[in-house]
Amino acid sequence: MRRGLPAAALAAAAVLLAGCGLKPASAFIPHIEPGSIRPVPNLKDATIRVTSKEFTEQIILGKIAVLALTAAGANAVDRTNVQGSVTARKSVVNGDNDLMWEYTGTGWITYLGQENPVPDPQKQFQAVRDLDMKRNRIAWLPPPAPLNNTYAMAVTAANQKRFGLTDLADMTKVPAAQRTFCVDPEFFARNDGLRGMLKAYGLSYGSSVPATNVRQMSSGVVYNAVSSGKCTFGEVFTTDGRIQALRLHVLGDSKHFFPNYNPAITVRDSVLRAHPELTALFAQISPKLTTGVMRNLNSKVDVNGDDPVFVARDWMREQGLIK
Structure with missing residues (x-):
């Protein structure tokens, strides 16, 4: 689909795209230059394999991670768009991939088997961070993004x-x-x-x-x-x-019934120990990812039909993160 469609066409496009599913995202990495993300000597030519789940938001977030690593000088390998949450997660845990964005609620409930979500977003992040490190040696990089995909x-x-x-x-x-x-x-x-x-x-x-x-x-x-x-x-x-x-x-959720699903970069502890600069790198990005921002980026793909990698690149350029 293209921009400028009337409202009725947009509505129809949304339903059609939802029914057919997103077309496969390419592993193409466009040429970029560093912006506020500067080259990091310890990341120069380091191979970092990035994965994601297969839905639009996850693919966009995965592309953002790939572009951020590329701007920092790493050899980012794009392995985004993996079918299924568990498959993508296991690939990080077992060492087939190195990092991915994950949601606090998913980590807490699905992967760690906890039944009671923590209402406060920051406390939920801390809880999943601590338990995942203890059980699986998976690090959650602070801060989590403010966007809440719940x-x-x-x-x-x-x-x-x-x-x-x-x-x-x-x-x-x-x-x-x-x-x-x-x-x-x-x-x-x-x-x-x-x-x-x-x-x-x-x-x-x-x-x-x-x-x-x-x-x-x-x-x-x-x-x-x-x-x-x-x-x-x-x-x-x-x-x-x-x-x-x-x-x-x-509608608001004043009783905080629904769990928090704030994304953060998850990475194996061994990778983070080798490249501790990853924390500062992604700390430049996470605070900018609000619910409104993500909704707009998702719309560009699901409604307008734009390629996720260019949606990610254009947003990062707008934020001055890359050129």
């Missing part, structure tokens, strides 16, 4: 205004007949999904939210379903570019 509920601007919706606590303002939800099957089934969210905010599935008020569909279809009025509330991921393209509004 679950949320989104509504249209019209419904936000009509019912006065700014937070999940406001779901009770909507009459029961119009308290409708579009969610994917996984979110519907999870203990920390729909039922848990409703309970946390004083509602219950089957009574104050009748079963007939909940529609299950693939996660990619939810965005357009909310936008077109098929339901009042839709399950979204907070950094998804379709939120911006479809002008949806994300």
